[in-house]
Amino acid sequence: MKIERFAHYRALTISALLAAVLWCFACSFYSTAINHCTSVSIKWEKGGVSPSELIRQQTYARQDGAGNQPEATLWETYPEQEIMASDKKKIKADIVAAFGDCGDIVSSMLTAGAYPARSDESGCAVSTGLAFSLWGSTNVIGMPVKVEGKQFYVRGIFEEEEPRLFLQAQADSEKLLSNMQLTFTGPGAGERASQYLSSAGFPAGRILDLTLFAWVLDMIFRLPAVILAIGILGRVIGHGKRLCRYPLLLAVYLLIAFGICAVLWFCIELPEFPSEFIPTMWSDFEFWGNLFKEQGKNMVSWIAAGPVFRDMELWISSF
Structure with a gap:
């Protein structure tokens, strides 16, 4: 039992350290690259x-x-x-x-x-x-x-x-x-x-x-927090199974647990997905085709154009 508990805490410690490392990388990447995405570039x-x-x-x-x-x-x-x-x-x-x-x-x-x-x-x-x-x-x-x-x-x-x-x-x-x-x-x-x-x-x-790229950056920035929220939710469900025989205690436990998870999820403040990338009908395959075509054409045009210092900064920060 002690060995299992030790292995359990060791796994949690390693997961926490990995989350901290991911968070540091996300913060550094986000702060470096997000400034390139707040405006529209036009080149002649x-x-x-x-x-x-x-x-x-x-x-x-x-x-x-x-x-x-x-x-x-x-x-x-x-x-x-x-x-x-x-x-x-x-x-x-x-x-x-x-x-x-x-x-x-x-x-x-x-x-x-x-x-x-x-x-x-x-x-x-x-x-x-x-x-x-x-x-x-x-x-x-x-x-x-x-x-x-x-x-x-x-x-x-x-x-x-x-x-x-x-x-x-x-x-x-x-x-x-x-x-x-x-x-x-x-x-x-x-x-x-x-x-x-x-x-x-x-x-x-x-x-x-770079509206879509900025959204991806926002999601990467919040990824460790999302993983943490999902992990907490999994632990809540796992502990809640032990109270299945006690409906009243289970109801109180789930109410408190999911309230805490809801507050955590609210604090994450997920970025709003760009409205121009949301179709009026999800089955509109023509919309999806045009979307990928335009975005691909956009990126190819940018890469094919003569790079300037701003482009190089974005490439370096992205990679």
């Missing part, structure tokens, strides 16, 4: 949208009283650009010219300061790798740096080994930026992104909607 292989065009569209939308306008951020990566510090030290780094919220296009954690605001034409944010290469330190807030002959001042430092610099594109610039991030509130982000491009008069591009 040729052309794009300029900051001045976006400003005009937003101005017209406000004048027309158009509601539910998404938050839009334009950006472009210029690889291997020369950056020079005040002591004439130079280094090659990737420059990301953004127009909008820089935090929407990167998942790196800020270690100090902030990303330059949309109206900040003289500010920039540098990676820790770039800061160490140029100054040998990450305590560089306010330091001047020259990019293509123009002087910028460091407003923030973000955690990344690759030498990278973020700056804001000018609002009156007619230069086309080939990437856009759209943040919507509510379901149907991919379809709404297509409608937005059409109504705004912007060219059609590759649309990557």
Whole structure:
């Protein structure tokens, strides 16, 4: 009996340790990758949208009283650009010219300061790798740096080994930026992104909607808690079988046990499945065929497009 009990507790201990390890992995994976799924990515292989065009569209939308306008951020990566510090030290780094919220296009954690605001034409944010290469330190807030002959001042430092610099594109610039991030509130982000491009008069591009991927991430994040809830439910049923001869005690026991399980399940707060992936009829095979076809086409288009730093971050975090 003692040997069986010891084996039982050992199994429980091992299960608890495995659950803790799974939870740690899930938390790390979730926090790294979820930031890539909160908005819709749009890429143009040729052309794009300029900051001045976006400003005009937003101005017209406000004048027309158009509601539910998404938050839009334009950006472009210029690889291997020369950056020079005040002591004439130079280094090659990737420059990301953004127009909008820089935090929407990167998942790196800020270690100090902030990303330059949309109206900040003289500010920039540098990676820790770039800061160490140029100054040998990450305590560089306010330091001047020259990019293509123009002087910028460091407003923030973000955690990344690759030498990278973020700056804001000018609002009156007619230069086309080939990437856009759209943040919507509510379901149907991919379809709404297509409608937005059409109504705004912007060219059609590759649309990557990661709504389903975000739902999967949420489920992975909650997986250890789900397993724990199912395990507790199994234990409740197992102990409840011993009270089958005592109906009154069994009823009280099950009422308390299932109440505890219901509270636990409520605390897990499972994510709502994206409404655009739910058919009106589950036997609608045409819907399922089109769904898998569109999602497969979406992923193939994304992988086939020229990868940028944001894509690489998502690939690395996913694998």
